[in-house]
Amino acid sequence: MNPAAPDPGPRLRRILAGVFRTPEPSLRGSLKREDLGNWDSLKQMDLVHSLETEYGVVLEIEDIVAMTSVGEIARVLQAKGVKIED
Amino acid sequence: MVTGGAAGLGLAIASHLQSRGARVHVLDKDADALGRLPAGISGQPADVTQPEQVRAAVAAIGESAGGVDILVNNAGWIHSEPLVNLLESSGGSHDPDRFRRCLEANLVSAFLVGSVVAEQMVRKRKKGVIINVSSVSAEGNPGQTAYAAAKAGVNAMTVVWAKELGRMGIRCNAVAPGFINTESTRKALAPAALERLRDLCPLRRLGEPSEVAHAVALLVENDFANGAILPLDGGLTI
Secondary structure, eight states: OOTTSOOOOHHHHHHHHHHHTOOGGGOOTTOBGGGSTTOSHHHHHHHHHHHHHHHOOOOOHHHHHHOOBHHHHHHHHHHTTOOTTO | OEETTTSHHHHHHHHHHHHTTOOOEEEESOHHHHHTOOTTOEEEEOOTTOHHHHHHHHHHHHHHHSSOSEEEEOOOOOOOBOSBOTTSTTOOBOOHHHHHHHHIIIIIHHHHHHHHHHHHHHHHTOOOEEEEEOOGGGGTOTTBHHHHHHHHHHHHHHHHHHHHHGGGTOEEEEEEEOSBSSHHHHHHSOHHHHHHHHHHSTTOSOBOHHHHHHHHHHHHHOTTOOSOEEEESTTTTO
16 A cells, blocks of 8 residues: 555545446545556546546646556646645 | 548538538648638648658647547548459459558548547547548448448447547547449449449439538537437438
């Protein structure tokens, strides 16, 4: 487990649970792409669409490529001013 | 952006989209035809079977117009050749090089342009639309092994892209014309064959390029049309 990977707050967990069809409690910061059987490139598109719609941010390609774990998603959003603890 | 848009069906589509308010740019490898484009339609020479030319053309539109919102994959080559031709003195089978060329011209070209434009749309978050020009030949026209295979591939690609890209607000549809009154059709089919096909069509006529253009515009403008393959053949395939 990566202790530096921030855990998402309830709002982000709810979004991720919807995208990945995964129970919210499992969505800790340490959860990686390979831990989920369905996190493929199409899910990445769903993820981008959901995050941009929900938070009103624009994710650049570098951001999208960097989102390889729940913690990295949280980091990318934090860098864009999103309060992930909400 | 309309590929193969400097003449024939492509030009009819380009002109119709322009009349509907689109800013139209065509790609075509026919430099002479590009020189005769109507006012208001811009164009550039490009062979859409060549990846580097496709990338350069799409990048240029990105710089000059901010990107492509509507792509019409129209470029193609109608090719008729039986699998085995007993009328040839050699009695030979379908030429493999012409088979490959036909797939390059009709299927690979649509893949290349579609993939580059879709990538650009995804990167720029454009809610765009891709229209592939297919053909009723995809149903399996005898005498058109290569063309039918290519257009069936175009249909499959259309559905895949509709499913993959829909989540990003990018739609993909196809129009599948029957026999249309164009120079390409007249070059590909003997007059007697065309006459027979006209008789098989319930409407007893060939379609007009403007009618295909109208169908393309419909699929562009209807925001709920996604993954549709619209036959436009006067009832030939019913």
